[in-house]
Amino acid sequence: MLFSVVIPTYSRSQLLRATLESVFAQTFTDYEVIVVDDGSTDDTQEMVMSYGEQVQLCRQENAGPGAARNLGVSPARGD
Numbered sequence: 001m002l003f004s005v006v007i008p009t010y011s012r013s014q015l016l017r018a019t020l021e022s023v024f025a026q027t028f029t030d031y032e033v034i035v036v037d038d039g040s041t042d043d044t045q046e047m048v049m050s051y052g053e054q055v056q057l058c059r060q061e062n063a064g065p066g067a068a069r070n071l072g073v074s075p076a077r078g079d
Contacts, residue, residue: 001078001079002030002031002032002077002078002079003007003028003030003032003078003079004024004029004031004032004034004073004076004077004079005031005033005034006034006036006069006072006073006076007010007019007020007023007033007034007036007072008035008037008038008065008068008069009035009036009037009038009040009044009068010039010040010062010065010068011040011041011043011044012040012042012044012079013032013040013041013044013047013061016035016044016047016048017047018030020033020035020048020055021069022062023050024037024054028059030046031078032054032056032076032077033055034055034056034057034072034075035048035055035056035057035058035072036058036059036071036072037057037058037059037060037071038060038061038062038063038064038065038067038068039059039061039062039063042049045057045059046058053065054077058071058072058075
């Protein structure tokens with residue numbers, strides 16, 4: 001069973017890096033990671049892209065965490 005990890009973020013690239021490293025450190029591996037950049041003005045996009053195919057990036061203009069979560073679940077394939 002595939003699970004989807006949806007992570008909304010707004011201009012918190014350093015915290016996001018720690019979050020992603022925590023996800024990848026888990027022993028469970030049947031998941032996909034979707035990061036939703038909610039209009040960040042820092043290096044969030046570049047940092048997420050440095051993970052390559054491990055992370056799917058969605059972007060939107062700043063609309064808040066609820067809208068970011070909703071956008072993140074639309075491409076999700078897992079539970």
